[in-house]
Amino acid sequence: EAGVAQSPRYKIIEKRQSVAFWCNPISGHATLYWYQQILGQGPKLLIQFQNNGVVDDSQLPKDRFSAERLKGVDSTLKIQPAKLEDSAVYLCASSFAGGEGEQFFGPGTRLTVL
């Protein structure tokens, strides 16, 4: 079974630029999550999708971050404009049915904002 795919793996941008990350979840997984992991900290949920609907985006800085999950499969996370404090690893995870189901994580995208 293929795992969660993410791209790119690394990205370096200047502050105020925009950036987008892509995630392809495990086939058949209805729930998709985006987490932000700052160096030395645990992952923090940014947004949770159930199929193509948003379940929780309470921690998403909506003035600069946006996410979509077209057709309930792939998802993109965008930052515009980026700030220095956005430097982190952005992890995508998926689970079969949300709730207490195991979340499978992708390898992450490491973003550096200069």
Place this chain on the structure above:
Amino acid sequence: GENVEQHPSTLSVQEGDSAVIKCTYSDSASNYFPWYKQELGKGPQLIIDIRSNVGEKKDQRIAVTLNKTAKHFSLHITETQPEDSAVYFCAASRSRGKLIFGAGTRLAVHP
């Protein structure tokens, strides 16, 4: 707000010794407690989990205990091996799926 505290932040043991990592959660409605292992350059991987209706769970060298009254849960690794070296995260969740992670414990197992 929801919070999970994890201790210690770093742990160094000799191969064959046991390692214990402890977590405390604040949300009394939490009912699912997974533990993840994260190796360098990789995403977290689930190693064991426990639900609130169970006090203890074991899988080979790994065990987790849960004290709902005290809102504590712990990870126990016995007979540690060098390949156990990684960062370990505890997390807590209500039924809706959102995981609240601890800050992580960097475990080093020395041959």
